[in-house]
Amino acid sequence: MPIQNKNQTLGQHQKRTLLYLLLILLLVFTISLFVGRYKISFVEITNTIKNLLLGTEEQRNNDWLVFYHIRLPRMILVIFVGSVLSITGATYQSVFRNPLASPSILGVSAGSAFGVALAILISEESLIGTYLLSFVLGLVAVLFTFFISVWSKVKGVTVLVLAGMAVTSFFNACVSLVQYLADPYEKLPNIVFWLMGSFNRAGWREVYISLFTMLPGIIILLILRWYLNVMSMGEEEALSMGINVRRMRILLIIVSTVMVAPTVAVAGQVSWIGLITPHIARYIIGANHRYMLPATCLLGSVLLLIMDDIARTITPAEIPISIVTAFIGAPFFVYLLLRRRESGWNQ
Numbered sequence: 001m002p003i004q005n006k007n008q009t010l011g012q013h014q015k016r017t018l019l020y021l022l023l024i025l026l027l028v029f030t031i032s033l034f035v036g037r038y039k040i041s042f043v044e045i046t047n048t049i050k051n052l053l054l055g056t057e058e059q060r061n062n063d064w065l066v067f068y069h070i071r072l073p074r075m076i077l078v079i080f081v082g083s084v085l086s087i088t089g090a091t092y093q094s095v096f097r098n099p100l101a102s103p104s105i106l107g108v109s110a111g112s113a114f115g116v117a118l119a120i121l122i123s124e125e126s127l128i129g130t131y132l133l134s135f136v137l138g139l140v141a142v143l144f145t146f147f148i149s150v151w152s153k154v155k156g157v158t159v160l161v162l163a164g165m166a167v168t169s170f171f172n173a174c175v176s177l178v179q180y181l182a183d184p185y186e187k188l189p190n191i192v193f194w195l196m197g198s199f200n201r202a203g204w205r206e207v208y209i210s211l212f213t214m215l216p217g218i219i220i221l222l223i224l225r226w227y228l229n230v231m232s233m234g235e236e237e238a239l240s241m242g243i244n245v246r247r248m249r250i251l252l253i254i255v256s257t258v259m260v261a262p263t264v265a266v267a268g269q270v271s272w273i274g275l276i277t278p279h280i281a282r283y284i285i286g287a288n289h290r291y292m293l294p295a296t297c298l299l300g301s302v303l304l305l306i307m308d309d310i311a312r313t314i315t316p317a318e319i320p321i322s323i324v325t326a327f328i329g330a331p332f333f334v335y336l337l338l339r340r341r342e343s344g345w346n347q
Helices: 005-031 041-055 062-094 109-121 128-151 157-181 187-195 204-213 215-223 225-231 237-240 245-267 273-285 289-313 321-338
Strands: none
Touching: 005 062, 005 273, 005 289, 041 062, 041 289, 062 204, 062 215, 062 225, 062 245, 062 273, 062 289, 109 157, 109 187, 109 245, 128 157, 128 225, 128 245, 187 273, 204 215, 204 225, 204 245, 215 225, 215 245, 215 289, 225 237, 225 245, 225 289, 273 289, 273 321
16 A cells, blocks of 8 residues: 555544544543432433523522532533643653653642642632642742753753652652641641542632633643654754754643643642553554644543542542542553553554
């Protein structure tokens, strides 16, 4: 088969795969709206929506109140967070050419977590204050990582990753200090539960914040996915094609940081999604970022929706989401490591 026809066939296959993933996301999203300890009638909800469209609904029943004020904003927020963690994970892995890279590699998650813990220690009432502290300290963590790597006599991507590990360790120690100083009866349980990750505080306010902080970043990364294709080939190849690798790398890291910080502010630390989802997407659709990045977004949303459904239904009390993601993500990542030849990194 000629190379041009082969590429067209491959492109059609990848577009069909993206369409299937979108349909799966819509299906899982719809099912998730009706999963939970409070049973919501599908017929009641569809009738309420129909009456609202016709302008004849006068009184809201409990099913509608739970559906509109709790389930719907929560599922939308889960989709945002799943997409952000997955697409930033894929971006970090391509920028650093390291399959173990994730949103926590530069200390972003640890810095943001320290910001959230500090905000709860001072006052847990202000979501804006929590977001600002989370964002500022996440950015500070990244700057520390950059300065350490710049001042180091050893150059290259590896020293940046090692600097990120050191900064992560430092901010984790800061979080531990805040926990030590917190009131053990009021503040400490809130800090621990938040840091373990949960969507039980999700409301329309959190959705609006995500809309203005996460969605623009997702769009920017999708636009820049063409550069990731070139950068993943290596610095020399990218430079030979006229791309300023250093400038593009800084831009991608800053955009990713701006996106990750609000996920910690609204949902706590959600582990593993940013690490395993890009590997699954490469396995399904290939390493071409033109298709892989949108697939990663869709897949991350689907996986986090399913894990959130498990977290809030498997026991009478809701389980922190990071426990579920770790129980599922860690064994799956081991499986991917054992099958690395088929993970997409060799394409």
